[in-house]
Amino acid sequence: MVKTTLGISLTTFASLQWLFFIFANVVVVPISIGVAFDLSPTEIAAIQRSSFIFTGVACMLQGFIGHRYPIMEGPSGVIWGLVLNLCSSASSLGMSFPEIGGGIATGLLLAGAFTILLSICNLFPLIHKVITPMVMSVYLFLLTFQLIIIFFRGMLKINEDGILDLPITFYSFGIVIFVSLLNIVGNKIIGNFSILLGIVIGWIGYFFLFSTEAIDLSKTSSIHLFPLGQPNLELGIIVITFLGCLINLSNTSASIVAISKLYHEKPTNRQYKSSYLLTGIYAAIAPVFGLISYAPFASSIGFLESTKILIKKPFLIGGGLMILLGIIPALGSLLATLPITVGNAVLFVAYIQLFGTSLKSLNGYNFTSKTIFRLAIPVLVGVCIMTLDSELFSSFPIYLQPLIANGFISGVLLSIMLEKLIHWEKIGD
Template sequence: MKISKLETGIGAVQWFIFLLANCLTIPIIVGQLFQLSPEDISGLMQRTFFIVGLSSLLSGYFGHRLPISDGPAGIWLAVFTLMGQVAMIEGITNLSNSLQLLEGSMLLAGIILLIVSITGWMEKLLSYFTPLVNGVYLTILGFQLCGIFLEGMFDVKPTSISIEMGVVLLSFSTFLLVLYLGVWGKGWLKSYAVLIGIVIGSIFFVIFYGSHPFPKKDAIFSLPEVFAWGTPKIDGSMIVSAILVAIVLILSIIASIAAMKHVLSMQSANGTRKEGTLKSSGLISGVNTILSAVFSVVGVVPYTVTASFVQLTGQKRMKPYFIASFLLAFIAFFPAIYSFFAMLPGPIANGAMLASYTTMAGIGISTVLKEPLDQRRLTILSISLSLGIGVMFLPEVVISAFPGVLQYVISNGVMVGLLTALIFEHVWKTSEV
């Protein structure tokens, strides 16, 4: 069936909104953590748009060659969060130093990914990431991200002492609308569910609550700044952190590709699609991680949750994906444009994204069920999910009691669940059941 230019254009808009919504909140979160000025946050948003767009293009053309967008990695955000909390206690000087350490850590993680890919270790590591391990990762990731979006729907801020129930009602209405269209909608209503939800939700938000004043920008054109946080630094604890994060990034690459292939197979995608190799995916991800350090943003990774978006909307073609990725990188050069898109109501975007991500845990469970769920695998699954989800509820005082290196691991449920599944899967042999 011939695809019209209008369908391609609308599909590109929906991909653009998806990419935009996935990277809008991260600069604000990091800015609050590290007490960045409004100008610095604006610059971080500009660089985030540029890197997410560029890395998605590179991955789509030279890496996995699948409609899997890149975005700020949850594991890197967890490291940023922990570093920011520690630095705030130690003082302003350490805030700047921490950002430079994070740059160095991302550079090292990117180099590790390049080495692993070039040497062919990526393919060898593939055998360690069984459907059970991948499924645990996807399931916990889905729960963790949905928690973040749910909090965003309530528009909770560090200074909040109450919530605006009208905003909550609008965000949940957006969530239900996108979910309904994605599950029960037909034709274009299903394909553009996220876009429809965000547009309608934003209109009602502006009607009832108005919009932020449009920021005044003197410059028409602006280049993203290189090493905006200063010269990269590295220390012992960050070396360990970079190695651990690199392991999670490798799994994220593998899981993202596996999840997307699973969704595309369910949707009877065109069998002539030319996919990239695992080696090329790792190489490009290494390059993208290094670029994240160079342009001082939260490290990017192929977004596993893109599979949920494609499953919900049916947007599996590469052309709209490429157009949207290019547009996101392009607007980063024009302050007035990216400042305008930054005015998108956060609760509405979070509501639409939550609807897109709700199937991620289901994809994880489906991945686990690719192999028979015997007593051994069921026990490993239960332990991994229990520990991975359980640590999300640990108070800060518990995490801070551990050495700095361990804090990076214990504070992240995805990493805890992943490491637990990896260890049990390969230490507990089948014959021992």
């Protein structure tokens, strides 16, 4: 039975913990996209403000009227990777950044409209026929590896000369050990707030041990429409973005199924329909403010399993606090002083739990020397591609590179093909 109430003090700390978790997952995305599109610091700050407000609203709406679970709604990692890949290929494509951004905007708008149509016409069961339980397991494993690789790299402080900054890097690993011990040997209260304690204590320790740059809390930025580029008809960019958004829908299925198991219940069609509807609306609105398609974060499962707090109220409050960060620039600037290495170290521990969720998703499967291929091939191929330099795929057609060079997408697509082409249940030992 899931506990339904918390005291005021515990709710406050749990809400702050959700705030830091959501913030740490979101803050890097608009910055990296702004840099990739060669935007000015003021334009990047405006997109970041929009992302804080948009993320807070998205989380709260999903919690209230969408799937109604405490799952963070944020910028899709699938689309994030595609956008950065397209930007890096700008010169090869022979397009300017505004042209690429405009094509991406059109693709997102069409994908949003298509997803809304799927929801309204109750066609989302078609997605579930493609995203089978085995595909979801592959998805969770690849998501775990992708995130762990990202956060492990983020823990490493690399100087401008390309040399590792050992003191800060060792400090990051120290935070990993500290937060892990809070989870393993700490009492229930300490374990529940290990993420919050790791961020706050790590932040304070970093401030006293290492020099940090001062941030102007009084700076403001105005929000512009379509800052990455006005919608256009660049067909290649539109198609690749649209396909990426279709694959992104697997986030919704995997997230809802995974978290429902924590609550020992089966999600209803209404929950799927409402969540897909909101996902479509977010995809259609996001490009207007220079953002990318949003989706439920299956990685939230790792956070919930780490904190053991399944009550929805702190999550909703955390979403509301994110909105305040965007409305009040000084608050967002203050929280932006959180060292990236500290945030990545804490998230590294939180997402270790996601590996356990991936293993649990295999309950009921009995693998033999033959059937193990349905899991091993897509997962291992996907992980191998993740470790390769994307430039190695430059010989492929330019519009296929963002899909083929993305280990996560390649692995999921390979899993779908294997499940549809082979009758695994009929294969013997």
